[in-house]
Amino acid sequence: MPTTLAADVTAWYARAARDLPWRAPDAGPWAVLVSEVMLQQTPVRRVLPAYQAWLRRWPTPAALAADEPGDAVRAWGKLGYPRRALRLHACARAIVAEHGGTVPRELDELLALPGVGSYTARAVAAFAFGLRHPVVDTNVRRVVARAVHGRGEAGPPATARDLAEVTALLPADTGEAVRFSVAVMELGALVCTARGPRCGECPLIARCAWNRAGRPEYSGPRVRPQRFAGTDRQVRGLLLDVLREGPGPVTRTALDAVWSEPVQRERALGALLADGLIHRLPDGRYALPR
DNA sequence: TACACGTGGGC
DNA sequence: TGCCCAAGTGT
Incomplete structure (x- = not known):
């Protein structure tokens, strides 16, 4: 019986996954939400210490909501994009005011929170509450672009289409769907990387359309690089x-x-x-x- | 859709 | 050296 793409990725994840604190069994919805916001555009390595300190100081949304926004900005340190700290603080106050201090589980409720967009809402619903929602981030889009479409890069996001493509790969079983979602993200982060992909270690090597095509260089539209110096x-x-x-x-x-x-x-x-x-x-x- | 929005590390 | 990249969101 042929395996599915999802099964191959999940099997790889079972032996190759990193041990990250927000994936531990004791990481509740608030911890997952904090990690997801911190991980927006910031590498895992730099998030780790800030995440630990943040949750020690503010173990619940109510704890953060009780402090001033400036405390959040200061504790954010040099993670970058400090507006995220402000939004996470506003998010905590919204959770207290509108959800009794409990992180909501419905997609529309999560989406209504400050700083929570399509990716983060789905990530929290899936990883914190175990619900069957497709989760689409830059890693997932890159894996799909390569393995399914044979393109070297994902190109600019197309939300509706990206969501449909990942939905098509999502296992029917809820538990498997959640494991698949975290596994594809991990594959994109560790193996199917933007630069220097480790195709020799990839569980999808046999079925990857990009590899079969000889890994052609990407020729489509490019995401405009972000300048920083002098801006x-x-x-x-x-x-x-x-x-x-x-x-x-x-x-x-x-x-x-x-x-x-x-x-x-x-x-x-x-x-x-x-x-x-x-x-x-x-x-x-x-x-x-x- | 395209752009603004921080910071640090790899090559 | 500069350029590219890192689990996006809001406008």
Whole structure:
């Protein structure tokens, strides 16, 4: 009897999976949600220590909700995209206000939470609650692009189509579907990587359309690379770092010191204030949000 | 759809 | 050295 793609990936996962804390049996829905938000665009290696510290300090949504948003931004440290910290804090308050402090399990309820989009809602529903939902992230899209379509890269996301393609691969059994979802993500993270894929270790080597085609170089539309040096994003990071590193409010002079070009500096500071990442005190100094 | 949004490490 | 990449979301 021929195996399925899902069965092959799941069998590989059983022996190759990393031991990650958010996959432990004692990781509840809140822990899974925290891990998923931290893992948005941030590598596992850097998430690990922040995740542990975060859950020790805020083991429940209610615990986080009781503290100030600035505490979340500071604890976020240098994980990057600090708006995620603000949203996770708002998420905790929403869970308390609208769900009695319990992470909801329905997709539409999860989707309504701040910072929770299509990927994270499905990941929490599947991994924390064991529900049968397709989970689509960049790893999954790359594995499908290669194994199914024979393309070297996934190209720009097409949400509806991506979801349909993964749904087509999803085992009918709920437990198997969940194991498959986490397994494909792991395969994309460890073997079917963006650069230097380890095809020799891949459980799908025999059925991979990309491999059969001789692993042709990708020629489709490319995702526009993100620049960083010299952008507003870099300036925002430098400004916020001043607040994060210091114990309390700082002067405008201290902020001005991190970027010499005044127009861009002003724009970045204004954006941070607008985002709620920074708060301006009556005395003119700046602080993390209360 | 395309763009903005942090940070650090690999090559 | 710079460029590319890492479990996305919101607008």
